[in-house]
Every structure is written in C-alpha cells, then in structure tokens.
Amino acid sequence: MSFIPHTTEDVADMLSVIGAARIDDLFDEIPPALVAGSLEGVPPALSEMAVGRLMSERAALDGRPLCFIGAGAYEHHIPAPVWSIATRGEFYSAYTPYQAEASQGTLQVIYEYQSMMCALTGMEVSNASLYDGASALAEACLTAVRAHRTSNSRRILVPRTVNPTYIDVARTIAGNQNVVLEPVDFDRAQGRTLVDALQPYEGSDYAAVVVQQPNYFGVLEEVDALVDWAHANDMLVIAVVNPLSLSVLKPPGEWGASGTAKRGADIVCGEGQALGVPLSSGGPYFGFMTTRMQYVRQMPGRIVGRTVDAEGREGFTLTLQAREQHIRRSKANSNICTNQGLTVTAATIYMSLLGAEGLAQVAETSMARTRELVAALTAVRGVRALFSGEGFHEAVLGFDRPVAPLLAALAQRGIQGGLDLTERFPELGPSLLVCATETKTSEDIARYARAVDELQNPAAFARGAA
Amino acid sequence: MSDNLPDDLQYTKSHEWVRTLPNGEVEIGITDHAQEALGDLVFVDVPEVGRRVAAGEACAVVESVKAASDIYSPVAGVVTASNAALAGAPELLNQAPYGEGWLLRIAVDGNRPAAALLDAGGYAAYLAEQAS
Numbered sequence: 314m315s316f317i318p319h320t321t322e323d324v325a326d327m328l329s330v331i332g333a334a335r336i337d338d339l340f341d342e343i344p345p346a347l348v349a350g351s352l353e354g355v356p357p358a359l360s361e362m363a364v365g366r367l368m369s370e371r372a373a374l375d376g377r378p379l380c381f382i383g384a385g386a387y388e389h390h391i392p393a394p395v396w397s398i399a400t401r402g403e404f405y406s407a408y409t410p411y412q413a414e415a416s417q418g419t420l421q422v423i424y425e426y427q428s429m430m431c432a433l434t435g436m437e438v439s440n441a442s443l444y445d446g447a448s449a450l451a452e453a454c455l456t457a458v459r460a461h462r463t464s465n466s467r468r469i470l471v472p473r474t475v476n477p478t479y480i481d482v483a484r485t486i487a488g489n490q491n492v493v494l495e496p497v498d499f500d501r502a503q504g505r506t507l508v509d510a511l512q513p514y515e516g517s518d519y520a521a522v523v524v525q526q527p528n529y530f531g532v533l534e535e536v537d538a539l540v541d542w543a544h545a546n547d548m549l550v551i552a553v554v555n556p557l558s559l560s561v562l563k564p565p566g567e568w569g570a571s572g573t574a575k576r577g578a579d580i581v582c583g584e585g586q587a588l589g590v591p592l593s594s595g596g597p598y599f600g601f602m603t604t605r606m607q608y609v610r611q612m613p614g615r616i617v618g619r620t621v622d623a624e625g626r627e628g629f630t631l632t633l634q635a636r637e638q639h640i641r642r643s644k645a646n647s648n649i650c651t652n653q654g655l656t657v658t659a660a661t662i663y664m665s666l667l668g669a670e671g672l673a674q675v676a677e678t679s680m681a682r683t684r685e686l687v688a689a690l691t692a693v694r695g696v697r698a699l700f701s702g703e704g705f706h707e708a709v710l711g712f713d714r715p716v717a718p719l720l721a722a723l724a725q726r727g728i729q730g731g732l733d734l735t736e737r738f739p740e741l742g743p744s745l746l747v748c749a750t751e752t753k754t755s756e757d758i759a760r761y762a763r764a765v766d767e768l769q770n771p772a773a774f775a776r777g778a779a
Numbered sequence: 780m781s782d783n784l785p786d787d788l789q790y791t792k793s794h795e796w797v798r799t800l801p802n803g804e805v806e807i808g809i810t811d812h813a814q815e816a817l818g819d820l821v822f823v824d825v826p827e828v829g830r831r832v833a834a835g836e837a838c839a840v841v842e843s844v845k846a847a848s849d850i851y852s853p854v855a856g857v858v859t860a861s862n863a864a865l866a867g868a869p870e871l872l873n874q875a876p877y878g879e880g881w882l883l884r885i886a887v888d889g890n891r892p893a894a895a896l897l898d899a900g901g902y903a904a905y906l907a908e909q910a911s
Contacts, residue, residue, distance in 0.1 A: 635847035
C-alpha cells in the first residue's frame with residue numbers, strides 16, 4: 314500500500330467536487346497579511362549526505378565548552394544504559410499510549426516513576442509528569458487555588474528566590490485564570506527568604522506560598538520556618554525542588570517543625586531534567602508534581618494506579634480520569650492530557666540504576682565541586698561570594714565590573730562561565746550564577762579560575778610573564 | 780424514567796432538590812433521576828462549613844464511574860452543614876438520594892426563598908419534555 318494517500322489526480326478530483334480551484338482557496342478566510350510568504354533564507358532541498366555534513370560542521374562550531382551554567386538545567390553524567398534502555402522499541406514513544414491499558418509495560422514504568430517521586434518528595438501521590446518545571450509551577454498554583462478548602466483567594470505569595478523564568482511562565486498560564494502571584498523580597502546578605510519578609514502578610518487571605526529549595530541562587534531556604542508560618546496563616550505550601558537534591562535534603566513532606574499539627578508542603582513540583590535527561594539545548598525535559606491524597610482530585614495530569622483484573626491478577630490502569638479533559642471537558646483541572654513519556658522513562662531508569670545511594674553520591678559530589686569552584690573563584694581579586702546562606706550546588710558571585718564581557722572572553726576560551734544575573738537582579742550589581750556538578754574535575758575548576766584571574770587582572774599576568 | 784419525586788421538595792432544572800428545614804435553612808441534594816443518570820457514584824466533594832455560595836455557583840462535585848458533575852447552589856447563603864458520611868459512602872447518593880444522600884445545608888441570605896424553583900409536578904413535566 315502506498316504511503317502517499319492522495320495523488321495529484323485525487324486532489325484535483327476532490328477540489329472539483331467542492332468547487333475550489335486550489336487547496337489554498339480553502340484557507341481564504343485567513344487575512345492575507347497573516348499568510349506566510351516564501352521562507353527567506355531557507356536553501357533548496359539538500360541530499361541526506363549534504364545535510365549530515367552541514368549539520369556536523371555547524372555542531373562543531375559550538376565546540377565542547379566546559380559548562381558552569383545551571384539555573385534550572387544541570388549537566389550530569391548519564392550512564393550509558395539509561396538511554397540504550399529508554400530507546401528500546403518497547404519504550405520509545407513520546408506519549409502516554411492511546412488504549413493505555415493495552416500497554417501494561419508502559420503503565421508499569423509510569424507507576425514505578427510515580428512511586429519514586431513520592432518517595433523522594435515525601436508525598437502520597439504523583440502524576441505521570443507535566444511538560445517542564447515552569448509549567449509544573451503554573452499547574453501547582455492552579456491546583457492550590459482549587460484545593461484550598463476555606464479560602465476562595467486566588468492570590469499566591471512567590472518569593473523572588475524562585476526561578477524567575479518559572480514565575481514568568483506561571484504568571485502567563487495562571488494569570489489568565491485570574492491567579493495573582495505577589496513577589497516577596499529576599500535578604501540581601503543571606504540570599505534567601507526570611508520569615509520577616511512574610512510578616513506583612515500575616516493574617517491576610519492568600520491561597521498559598523511558594524518555597525523553592527534550593528532556591529534560584531543555590532541557597533538553602535529556611536523551609537521549616539516558612540512552612541510553619543504559611544500553615545499558621547492558613548495558606549497551602551507549594552514546594553519547588555530539584556529532585557536530585559532530595560537524596561540529601563529533607564523531603565518537602567517533612568518540612569516544618571516536628572510536632573506541629575500540619576506538617577510538610579502540600580504540593581511539590583519541579584523540573585526533572587537532572588534525573589538522566591541531557592541538556593540538549595533546553596528540552597524536551599519533564600515537570601513533576603506530587604501531593605497529598607486529600608488533594609488528588611485537584612491535581613492535573615495522568616495518574617497510573619495499580620489494580621487487579623477480573624481474575625485477580627495484578628495490572629496497571631489510568632485512574633481518577635474524571636479530573637481530566639476527555640471526561641470533564643471545559644471544567645477539567647487542566648488542559649494537559651498527556652505526559653512526557655520518554656524523558657520520564659529515562660528518569661525512571663536513571664533513578665533505578667543509581668538507587669538512593671547513587672543519587673546521594675551525585676548530589677554530594679556536586680555540592681563539593683561547587684564549594685571548590687566558589688573557593689577557587691573568590692580567591693581571584695575582584696570576585697566575591699554574594700550570599701552567606703548555605704548552598705547546594707550553585708552560588709552567586711559578585712564582580713567589581715560588568716560580567717558580560719568576562720563571559721564573552723571566557724566563551725572564547727571554551728568556558729561557559731555561568732548565568733549573568735545583573736539584568737534580572739540589578740540590585741545585586743554585576744553578578745554571576747555558577748554551578749559545578751559531578752561532571753567537573755578539579756582541573757576543570759582550576760582552568761576556569763585561572764582564566765578568570767587572567768581576564769580580571771591582566772596586569773598581574775603581564776608582569777608575571779615579563 | 781423515575782417518578783420518585785417527593786411532593787414536599789422543590790427542584791431545579793439542573794437536577795438538584797431543595798428541602799426547606801424547620802429552622803429556615805435549606806437542604807440540597809440531587810434527584811433520583813440525576814443519580815440514575817450518573818450511575819454508581821464513587822466520590823462526592825462537599826463544601827466546607829462556613830463557605831459562602833452565590834445562587835447558581837458550583838458548590839459541590841459528584842463523580843460517578845462515567846462522569847463528574849458540578850452541583851449548583853439554587854440559593855445564595857452560607858454553608859451550615861455538609862454530609863460527611865458521603866466521603867466514606869458515596870453510594871448513599873444512589874441508595875437514598877432524598878434522605879441519607881443529602882449533600883449540604885445552607886442558611887439562605889435574608890431568609891429569601893429561592894426563586895424560580897419547580898415543584899414536583901413542574902420538574903416531572905420538565906423531565907418528560909427533556910425525554911421527548
């Protein structure tokens with residue numbers, strides 16, 4: 314059977330029946346100004362061999378820079394089996410399958426993934442994943458507004474230490490549903506959100522408070538105090554976390570002083586890329602969300618449950634689907650009706666191969682490397698650590714001159730030095746967010762520090778050379 | 780079609796029933812016709828006591844194996860009670876829609892009677908019209 318469904322003659326026949334001269338006539342209600350003309354700059358068709366060669370040449374222009382950029386996407390070593398298993402034909406699909414129950418293996422992988430995310434975050438139920446960390450925060454905000462039993466408030470407190478890109482995305486998505494995100498300032502010396510900054514909102518009607526741990530600056534928030542304050546003021550807590558960090562940090566389900574009546578975050582979300590998904594120019598990644606059973610009906614996304622069939626044999630099924638679009642239509646919790654199947658499969662394999670101990674090793678090594686990096690860079694004249702708060706595997710450095718030219722010069726030397734925060738946080742002055750994971754060696758760090766020293770203090774090097 | 784429509788209740792076109800209690804509050808549930816159309820109920824979400832609801836506002840959700848439906852408050856007021864037994868036994872809605880399957884009670888603003896409610900005859904006629 315031909316895979317070209319319509320021949321030129323077929324198309325002409327169909328057009329004559331409906332009385333249209335050309336296919337384009339079917340779209341004539343589109344205003345002419347909006348129709349794309351010829352695509353400028355796109356060369357004529359090339360052969361596969363020519364395309365392959367062109368792309369290899371272009372890729373080579375990127376070089377293989379040493380990357381010290383984090384800010385939400387992290388370069389970790391991915392053991393070879395992860396993607397060789399994930400790309401097996403049985404798994405290699407981007408989607409939750411249609412006729413999902415006919416794909417028991419896929420459903421079981423998702424079920425295992427959900428179980429792992431619940432274990433990491435200290436929550437009771439997980440969905441099958443969302444698009445990415447930023448949209449997961451947007452969905453978490455909407456979930457919190459729906460889930461709050463005693464308040465109709467659509468306002469949420471969002472510290473400025475939450476990833477600003479996530480805030481932008483959450484504002485775009487949830488803002489259109491009248492959810493208002495109100496910023497809370499951070500302490501300039503510590504680089505984290507203090508309970509004092511929340512005091513002005515004491516007793517006010519807000520649905521939730523967002524807490525990112527570790528925060529955007531890599532600093533550890535005082536999560537216990539923030540969570541206790543939120544619950545004392547009848548607000549839910551949305552935790553934004555790096556799942557890898559949870560192998561060494563307290564899970565959000567246990568945040569808050571022990572012995573308090575209501576303990577732990579209520580909704581946990583974040584970006585899952587660190588778990589076995591390559592940086593690959595920004596995606597595809599996957600977002601995750603976990604929560605408590607009492608809020609499960611407010612959670613968006615697919616959920617896989619374990620059950621038994623009519624003969625009592627174990628099986629897996631999509632469950633609680635009355636929350637979803639294909640059942641509840643416009644009143645569904647969300648318009649998401651899929652998951653990031655492939656990257657979730659990779660993450661599940663990554664977590665199962667490393668185990669709790671392996672994940673903790675990656676986290677601890679990354680923390681140690683970042684300490685080493687900060688020590689090496691702050692030994693350079695004109696560079697200092699900006700915040701005193703204890704951190705995970707990122708830190709903010711302050712510079713005595715603009716950062717952009719330094720980053721450009723470092724790139725010339727094959728080093729991606731970090732993310733320039735100066736524009737987003739002008740009050741910090743020239744500032745750089747840096748990250749070192751387990752993929753960076755002491756030699757890499759020394760090379761970076763030496764380059765910064767040469768670029769910051771060229772006179773000293775000129776004298777040394779003379 | 781069900782003809783189980785007690786005369787002492789009032790009805791809405793969205794298939795809720797309203798019972799006026801001796802203390803002036805109203806009790807709200809779903810009709811026998813509604814529970815039959817929904818099928819086996821598996822989950823009922825009732826509002827928190829103290830919540831203020833507007834007339835026509837979605838104030839509860841009932842979920843069956845095949846659908847989830849909003850329950851609209853026929854009156855404006857404050858929720859004074861919600862049926863906690865339904866959390867563990869949603870099937871009460873199927874078994875006794877006018878009795879143990881009640882959903883919530885509301886203290887109506889200004890004790891105003893609910894406007895535009897149907898009596899049993901009016902609701903029966905509405906159902907017949909819908910069925911034809």
